[in-house]
Amino acid sequence: MNLKISALDYVQEVQNGNISAEDFTAATLERIHSVDEKLHAFLSVNDDAINQAREIDKKIKSGDKVGACFGMPISIKDNMCIKNSKTTCASKMLENFVAPYDATVISKLKEQDAIFIGKANMDEFAMGLTTEFSAYGPSKNPWNVDCTPGGSSGGSAVSVSAFECVASLGSDTGGSVRNPASFCSAVGYKPTYGLISRYGLISYANSIEQIGPVTRTVKDTAFLLNMITGLDPNDNTTVDNKNEDYLSGIDSGVEGKKIGIIKEMMAEGTDPAVISATKDAVSKLEGLGAICEEVSLDMVKYSVAAYYTITATEAGSNLARYDNLRYGYDFSLEGYEFNSYIQKARKNFGPEVTRRMIIGGFVPSAGHAGKYFLKALKVKNKLTKEINEAFKKYDLLIAPTVPILPFKLGEKIDDPVALFLVDINTVTANLTGKPAISVPFAVSNGLPIGIQLLADSMNDKMLLQAAHALEQTVKLPEVPI
C-alpha cells in the first residue's frame, strides 16, 4: 500500500476501486504504530478508525452517496473538539476533557466521510513553536529526529510529512500552521480571518487565530478549504465566501501578477540558505511572468512585540475558565476554600502557558494598558494600514516562512525571547487578518525550507493559484523516514 499519495490522488484511487478505505486506514495505522514512537505526532489514535473505514467502503460498494473524502485519514490538532473524544490541548489541565460536541470543521468533514485517525500533538494550548511545550513530550522532525518539527501544530505537520495521515488540520495564531509546515516540508495554510469557523477550536488568541490545513500539496489544501470554509451561525466572526471553489482555476499561474518582497522579513539574522532559497523562489516566479520588487513594511519590526502583548492578553482571558472547577481531577469531599483552590489548580498549567498568563494579567491591567496593550493595538492597526497600502500596489507578498532552519530540540527552549523572534515572518498575517501560505521549496543540509506568500483579505483563491505555481517549479527529495 502506497501511503505517499496526495489527498486528491487518494480520492481518485478509491473511486477507481484500486484501493479500499479500510486497507488504506489499516496501512496508515500500521505506519503510525511503526514510526510514531520515534516521532510522537499523535496524542491519541482513533481506535474505531477501521470500523469507520469499513462502513464507508460498504457505502461505496452499495452505490450510496459518499462524501468527498472517501474515508481519507486526517489528523486533527488536539485543540479542536471531536464529540465524545478527548481534547487535551496537550495540557494537564484538560487531560480528561471529553468534548460533548463537534467543532464546525469536524462536523463538516464528518459529512464528507473523512476519518479522524488521531489527535495531533502541539504546544500546550498552542503556545509555542517547537511542540516542546506539550505536556506529553515533544514531537520530532521526521527530516532529522534531533530537530524540532516546529509548532505549535507540530504533530499535524509531522503526521502529514511522515505519511501517518493524508492531511491534517492545525491552527495558526502567529504561524502555528505555517511554521511547522515549513520545518517539515509540508504545505501550511492560514486563511483570511473568518474564512473558517472557529467554533470548537479551543481559543488561545481568538481575535487573530484561524484553523488551517496542513497538506502534501497546494491542491490538497484547496480541496480541504472547499469543505470547511464559509459562514457558520455558531461563529459570528465568519465571513461569507459564497461557496468559493478553491480548486477550480488553480492552474491559473502568476503571469502579470505583481509581487512585493518584504524587506523586513529577510533582515539580519536570516539564515543564508533561507535567503538564497527565497531569492530562487522570486526568480522562479519571475520566470513564470510575475513582476517582483522589494517592499518595506516598517511596522514589522514591532510586530512580534505587539503579537505577544495581544496574544497574552487574550490568552489570560480565554484560559481563565480553567479554574479546575469543571475540568479538574483534584476533588476532595471536604471541599476547598475558593482562592487557595484556584491557586492550586492553576499549577496544572505548564511553563509557557504560565508565563503568558502572567504577562496577560499584566499588560492590559489598569495603569499598564496604555504602555503595553493599547500600544500593541496601535501597532496592529498601523501594520494593517501598511499592508493594505502594499496590497493596493501588489497582488501578493513574498517572504521566507521562517528566517532560520529547523533547530535542535532543547536548543532554544530556555530562551523565550530567541524563540519569540522565530515568529517574525509569520505574525503579520495574523495581526492583519490576511491569508498566508507556506510552500515547501528547498532542502538545505537535509533540512526543509518553506516560502511564504501572502495575499489581501478574501483573495485566498489567488493566493492558492500562486502557491500552486511556485510549488510546480521544484522537485524536492523525499522525507528520509
Place this chain on the structure above:
Amino acid sequence: MTKIGLEIHCQLTNLESKLFCSCKANYRQFEINENICPVCMGLPGSLPRLNQDAVKKATMIAMALNCSTPDKIAFFRKNYFYPDLPKNFQITQLNIYGDTSVGGPGSIMVGDKEIRITRIQLEEDPGRLIYEGSSSKNQITLVDYNRAGTPLVEIVTEPDFENPKQVREFLNILSDLLENLGVSDPSLEGAMRADANVSIEGGKKVEIKNIGSFHDLEKAVHFEITRQESLHSREIEIAQETRHWDDKRKITISSRSKEEALDYRYFLEGDIPWVTIDPAIQEKLKSEMPESISSKKERYVSKYSIPNQVADVLSSDKFYSDLFEDSHTESNAKEIANIITTDLMGLVDTREKREASKITAIHLRDLADAIQTGKISRNSAKNALHEIVKTGKDLSQVMSDLDLGNVSDESELLTVIKDVISEEPQAVEQAKSNPQTINYLVGKVMQKTKGKADPKLTLDLLKKQIE
C-alpha cells in the same frame, strides 16, 4: 444635600433565548443545571452567538429613556474570577473608549425632577450560587448555571435622587416602562436587581450592593440615609465603603473584607463583531416600539375625556391598558375605564390573581354595554365581574346563573313600589315635601329587588305614585 444614584440590572425575561446561545431566557421553569449548553457553560471551544433580538430590545429601552443610541455598538470582556461565572469573564459593554454601549447619556422626568441616565448596557447574567448547610462548618456552595447568559440590561443613573420617595417613583416609572415595552416582567423574582450609592451632605459616598428587588431598594436607601444621618448627628465620620443589603434583617452591613480595587482588564470581545445600528435601523426600531405610557395617557384624556387620575392608572399598567385597548369603543371607553379602575383592580391585585384571572376584553365590552343600555345595574355588574374573573363564563351566562338582570318591566317594578309605599307611609309623607327622602324610598326598592331595579325607572315611577 442627600445624593442617591442607582445601578439597575433588569433581565430581559420576555426574550426567547439567552444572550449568546439558544437556551431559554426564562430559566425559572427548569430543574437545576438543565437549561445549559456548551456556550453558556463556557466549554472549551464554544463561541458566543449574539442574540440580535436582545440588542433590539435593549436599544428600545435606551430610546424609551431618552438616551443617545450610537450607530455601532461593541462588547467587552470584564475579567474576574467567581464560581458563578463559567468563563471567568463576563461579556458586557463599556463606554471608556467612546460610547459603544446600547445607550449613552439620557434623562427621564420623575414628577418635576429630572433624573439623568449615565448609560445603558447589555450584558450576560452569571449563574446562581446556592448555599446549603446550616452552620458555617458544614456549609457548601452549589452552582446552578441555568441563569448564566440570561440577557441583562444595566441602567446607570447619575446621583440625582434626593430622597427615597423619588427613588420609588423612578422605579415605578421604570417597571411600568419595561413592562409596557414588553421586554421584561419586573414582578418575576430576581428579574430586577440593583446597587445604590448614597451620600448625605458632608459625608462620603457609600455603595450598597446586593439589593434583590425594587421593593427592598427603597428600603435600603431609606435605611442608609437614616444610618448616615445618625452618624452625622453624633459627629462620627461616614466612611467611604461598600455595604451589603441583608434582606432578612433589612439593614445594610459593611462588607468586612477590605474591598480590593478590582482590575477587570477590560478589552474588546473579538468573538462578537461590532453591531451596526444606523439611523435607518433606529427609525425602524422606533416604529416597532409600543406606544409610550405618557402618549397613551394623553390619548385617554383627550379622546375619551377619561379623568386624569384614572387615565394615569390605566395607562401605566400594561395588563389593564391592554385590556382597555382591546375592549373599548368610542362610546363605552369611559365606562370600561371605570370598571377597570374601580372594580377589576381590586379583584386582581396580585400577580397570582392576575394569572388565574379568566377575564377577557370581550367580557369587559359586554359588561360596559350592558351597563350603558340599562340591562344591568352597576351594583350587579360588580358581582358579574367577580364571577367572570373566577370562571371566564359569558356575561349573559353569568347574568342568568346569578339572576343579575335588571328589573326593567314596569308592571313588575310597580308592584314592588306599591309594596314599599304601603310599608313606609311616614317616608312617603315626608317625600312629598322633601325631595331628598325619595332616595330613601328608591333604596328600599333596590333592597327588595336585590339591586336589580333600574334606578332611573324606579325614581320616575315612584314620583308618579307619590304625587
